[in-house]
Amino acid sequence: MEKTDFIGYEYLDVTINKELEAIYIDSYLNFGWQLDRISPALQPNTTLSFKRNRKLPNKAELTRLQRKFNGIIADINSLEHSKRLIPATTAYLMGLIGSGFMAGSVFALRNGHVPLTIVLALPAFLGWVMPYFVYRRLTAKRSMHLSPIIEEKFDDLYALTKEANQLLT
Numbered sequence: 540m541e542k543t544d545f546i547g548y549e550y551l552d553v554t555i556n557k558e559l560e561a562i563y564i565d566s567y568l569n570f571g572w573q574l575d576r577i578s579p580a581l582q583p584n585t586t587l588s589f590k591r592n593r594k595l596p597n598k599a600e601l602t603r604l605q606r607k608f609n610g611i612i613a614d615i616n617s618l619e620h621s622k623r624l625i626p627a628t629t630a631y632l633m634g635l636i637g638s639g640f641m642a643g644s645v646f647a648l649r650n651g652h653v654p655l656t657i658v659l660a661l662p663a664f665l666g667w668v669m670p671y672f673v674y675r676r677l678t679a680k681r682s683m684h685l686s687p688i689i690e691e692k693f694d695d696l697y698a699l700t701k702e703a704n705q706l707l708t
Contacts, residue, residue, distance in 0.1 A: 547593040550575070554586045559612065563587055566696065569704040570605045571595045597706040604703045608696060615692050618685050626677035630670035637666015 551572065555563050564574055564587065572589035579585055595601065641663035647655040 548590040549593050551589045551591075552586055553589070554584050556616070557583045557585045559616075560585055560587070562612075562696070566608060566700045567605075569700040569707070570601050570608070571598070571707055595707075600706055601703055604699055604706075608699055608703075611692055611696050611699065615689055618689050618692070622681045622685055623678060626674045626681060629677060630674040633666055633670040633673060635666075637663050637670075639663075640666055 553563060553567075560577075567574070567587075567589055571591040573591060575588040575590045577585060577587055640659050644656045644659035644663055647653075647659055
């Protein structure tokens, strides 16, 4: 029987958004981690299990770069989330205002003010229909504004993982 050298491993489990799975797998390899397994978790998340040699050279610097990587990924996630947050909030508020007009229209009808009912019903229906179009337009504008910033963050990730990879060799 052939004697093999002992290798002690450290382990890391990362639960991530499934959309970023490939980025994490590719990037964590540059920090010395080896993919051990992929465990499907609740949608839209998945859990990646990694291992790496405990005696890795430059481990402290790699860990520092990995933390920086995680910070940039968190920034990207928050930017992606903000693409939809402000448009959704605006659309919800418009729908709520439309519902307020509809409530006023119903109260006017119950009190026998038919002309006021019609006047209040028109903005109510607009308040129920327009949020969809406003959401779409604001999301497109926000995406156009944030896309260059997100691409810059991905460029930062590329430079960071390249630096980490050079520490491994």
